[in-house]
Amino acid sequence: MKEYSMKKLRNLMLMGSSGSGKTILAEQIFYLSKSTNRLGKIDEGNTVMDFDPEETAKKMSLGLSIGYANFNDHKLNILDAPGYPDFVGDAIVALPAVENVVIVANATGGFEVGLELALEQVDGKKKGKVILVNRMDNEHADYDKTLEAIHENTGINPVKVHIPIGKEGSFEGVVDVIRQKAIKSGVESDVPANMTDAVEEARLHLMEAVAETSEELLNEFLENMELPQDKLIAGLRSAIAIGEVVPAFVCSAGTGVGVQAFMQAVIDYLPSPEDCANMELLEGDAPKSFVASANGELLGYIFKLYADPSMGDFAYVRMFSGSLKTGTEFYTPEKEAKDKAGNMYFMLGKNRHDCSEIRAGEIGALVKLKNAKVMNSIVAPNARHAMMPTDVPTATTWQAIKAVNQSDEDKIGSSLQRVIAEDPTIRYELNAETHENVLSGMGDQQLQLVLKKLKNRYKVEAELKAPRIQYKETITASAESNYKHKKQSGGRGQYGDVYFRIKPTERGEGFQFINAIVGGVIPSNFVPAIEKGLVETMEKGIIAGYQVVDVSVEVYYGSYHDVDSSEMAFKIASSMALKEGFKKCKPILLEPIHNLVIIVPGEYMGDVMGDISTRRGRIMGMEQRGKKQYLSAQMPVAEMYSYFPALKSFTQGRGRFTQEFSHYERVPEEITQKVVAAWQDNDVQ
Ligand SMILES: Nc1nc2c(ncn2[C@@H]2O[C@H](COP(=O)(O)OP(=O)(O)OP(=O)(O)O)[C@@H](O)[C@H]2O)c(=O)[nH]1
Numbered sequence: 028m029k030e031y032s033m034k035k036l037r038n039l040m041l042m043g044s045s046g047s048g049k050t051i052l053a054e055q056i057f058y059l060s061k062s063t064n065r066l067g068k069i070d071e072g073n074t075v076m077d078f079d080p081e082e083t084a085k086k087m088s089l090g091l092s093i094g095y096a097n098f099n100d101h102k103l104n105i106l107d108a109p110g111y112p113d114f115v116g117d118a119i120v121a122l123p124a125v126e127n128v129v130i131v132a133n134a135t136g137g138f139e140v141g142l143e144l145a146l147e148q149v150d151g152k153k154k155g156k157v158i159l160v161n162r163m164d165n166e167h168a169d170y171d172k173t174l175e176a177i178h179e180n181t182g183i184n185p186v187k188v189h190i191p192i193g194k195e196g197s198f199e200g201v202v203d204v205i206r207q208k209a210i211k212s213g214v215e216s217d218v219p220a221n222m223t224d225a226v227e228e229a230r231l232h233l234m235e236a237v238a239e240t241s242e243e244l245l246n247e248f249l250e251n252m253e254l255p256q257d258k259l260i261a262g263l264r265s266a267i268a269i270g271e272v273v274p275a276f277v278c279s280a281g282t283g284v285g286v287q288a289f290m291q292a293v294i295d296y297l298p299s300p301e302d303c304a305n306m307e308l309l310e311g312d313a314p315k316s317f318v319a320s321a322n323g324e325l326l327g328y329i330f331k332l333y334a335d336p337s338m339g340d341f342a343y344v345r346m347f348s349g350s351l352k353t354g355t356e357f358y359t360p361e362k363e364a365k366d367k368a369g370n371m372y373f374m375l376g377k378n379r380h381d382c383s384e385i386r387a388g389e390i391g392a393l394v395k396l397k398n399a400k401v402m403n404s405i406v407a408p409n410a411r412h413a414m415m416p417t418d419v420p421t422a423t424t425w426q427a428i429k430a431v432n433q434s435d436e437d438k439i440g441s442s443l444q445r446v447i448a449e450d451p452t453i454r455y456e457l458n459a460e461t462h463e464n465v466l467s468g469m470g471d472q473q474l475q476l477v478l479k480k481l482k483n484r485y486k487v488e489a490e491l492k493a494p495r496i497q498y499k500e501t502i503t504a505s506a507e508s509n510y511k512h513k514k515q516s517g518g519r520g521q522y523g524d525v526y527f528r529i530k531p532t533e534r535g536e537g538f539q540f541i542n543a544i545v546g547g548v549i550p551s552n553f554v555p556a557i558e559k560g561l562v563e564t565m566e567k568g569i570i571a572g573y574q575v576v577d578v579s580v581e582v583y584y585g586s587y588h589d590v591d592s593s594e595m596a597f598k599i600a601s602s603m604a605l606k607e608g609f610k611k612c613k614p615i616l617l618e619p620i621h622n623l624v625i626i627v628p629g630e631y632m633g634d635v636m637g638d639i640s641t642r643r644g645r646i647m648g649m650e651q652r653g654k655k656q657y658l659s660a661q662m663p664v665a666e667m668y669s670y671f672p673a674l675k676s677f678t679q680g681r682g683r684f685t686q687e688f689s690h691y692e693r694v695p696e697e698i699t700q701k702v703v704a705a706w707q708d709n710d711v712q
């Protein structure tokens with residue numbers, strides 16, 4: 028395996044809407060660079076990047092894959108991210124691993140949802156952003172229109188570096204406006220006569236855009252209305268590296284036209300790891316500057332886990348600085364743990380190529396790491412800095428998961444942990460109150476895929492259902508109650524007798540127990556049993572099977588029997604006294620309310636606001652950012668669980684939201700009645 032200096036590497040992540048052609052573009056790049064000797068097809072299920080059986084079945088990418096191409100003495104590392112919005116987490120987590128994000132736009136697609144989502148993820152990031160307009164061979168393909176749609180809908184103004192020669196069926200090559208050459212099938216020739224004006228105009232525009240990023244270049248440009256080619260290229264590379272100029276290219280990944288020219292442009296114009304060597308890390312809470320270099324201090328980042336059923340977990344890693352060799356010990360600050368690099372590989376889809384070193388700037392894979400996981404940093408054993416943490420979006424979809432067969436109940440936990448470790452936007456937790464295992468993530472397709480992986484890889488069949496709402500029970504009035512538990516049916520009897528004052532407390536106070544027994548009317552050794560009876564009953568719920576909260580119970584009187592009283596008898600008496608008293612205290616249900624930030628294009632605001640009020644939601648504020656409205660609202664979880672599909676349907680897929688728990692609030696009367704009735708119907712007590 029050839030070794031490359033940081034200067035000779037280019038790391039690219041392909042993002043964009045589903046179907047824009049990212050996987051086929053990667054396939055062409057591998058083929059044209061002779062990394063592979065045949066061109067795979069999506070329909071034939073034989074591409075390098077979509078190797079997972081679920082991907083070949085669905086004919087789309089479902090997880091991020093990596094590959095590389097050696098081309099003209101350089102190495103391009105390619106990350107192919109899935110475009111379907113449910114799977115956006117992979118790209119978000121992998122963003123820190125690359126200098127360049129290539130946004131693949133469909134030349135016939137207009138401003139597609141996946142394109143919008145991809146642009147949103149890179150918005151404002153100091154990172155190379157490149158627009159590659161693909162499918163130029165398709166009917167109605169239009170380079171200018173596609174770029175305009177991006178400009179119109181975002182703050183990004185792509186600057187053409189390549190322009191197409193011909194379109195649709197006669198799309199046959201591109202012109203590089205910097206070098207002013209036509210490139211067809213990798214062969215250069217003069218710019219066609221009918222394109223010289225367009226090329227000149229694009230070149231002027233490009234020079235202007237680059238000049239605006241540097242005072243020195245601007246002065247030179249204003250003086251001569253021209254920039255020398257070497258300065259233009261160096262300026263362009265620097266401006267791209269910090270995301271200030273977004274260059275545009277065009278190709279047909281399907282036919283291959285323009286792809287080789289794009290690969291050359293990547294080498295000529297896009298930043299290398301060396302161009303992005305100045306990094307900002309975090310040590311404790313403080314930012315820290317770091318300069319990456321080939322022989323410098325160790326720094327790497329794990330951007331993806333792939334759970335191979337037979338080989339174990341592959342951790343895809345980007346090295347920024349220093350060199351990771353087989354046997355290198357390193358520290359993972361996020362886990363506060365040491366680890367050791369064992370076998371390592373360069374990956375081309377699922378194909379592993381052994382190596383013994385992953386150098387600065389490179390991307391490779393490690394196996395059998397003990398502690399380090401996705402989104403973790405790799406640093407020198409004595410270092411304590413880490414990569415800036417990545418913000419993973421909050422869930423928008425929730426489902427309770429359980430094994431179809433009781434016998435798989437034990438197995439499901441460990442298999443599930445491995446499957447979901449691949450996607451950091453999926454979370455899994457046992458809800459202690461509803462006793463359900465709840466999976467949450469970014470969409471239905473994503474959670475369905477979890478089921479498929481469980482079945483195919485681990486032979487565990489599981490099913491999803493809507494999760495129970497975590498209501499709570501409480502009271503709004505005070506009352507007294509007493510209960511005497513007395514049984515004398517042969518042998519030793521049972522006797523416990525308690526008097527309670529039951530009162531509501533402030534919201535959030537939970538449970539308060541007050542022992543006000545005087546004169547030993549109940550011996551003190553039975554008092555813990557009384558409290559236990561209360562706690563257990565409150566856990567189980569009284570009117571609807573949900574945890575009781577914000578109640579104070581004072582035991583102020585009672586009686587006992589020398590022989591028949593026992594802890595058990597007092598526990599039963601206590602539980603019964605609470606149940607009876609609770610019902611006299613005007614009980615109500617509380618429900619969780621979440622804060623939502625709903626992000627939608629302005630034109631959908633009316634629909635979104637109307638819908639929020641039908642969901643018992645409250646609008647708390649709104650803010651316009653660019654073309655988007657950011658709407659703050661509060662919504663009961665009972666409505667939020669089903670909100671995402673609705674939001675998507677009336678915003679043509681363009682609406683999304685983030686959420687977090689806010690507080691508990693009283694459930695309206697008619698809903699309370701329904702919940703109580705449903706519980707009584709199912710009550711098996
Ligand atoms: N005609 C034509 N078809 C293309 C082109 N690029 C991709 N396709 C086809 O479009 C379909 C989708 O291509 P993919 O490469 O799977 O698209 P993707 O962007 O990877 O999609 P996701 O993995 O879902 O994000 C496939 O059938 C490709 O063969 C192109 O340039 N021209």
Ligand SMILES: [Mg+2]
Binds near residue numbers: 049051088107108109
């Ligand atoms: Mg794909």
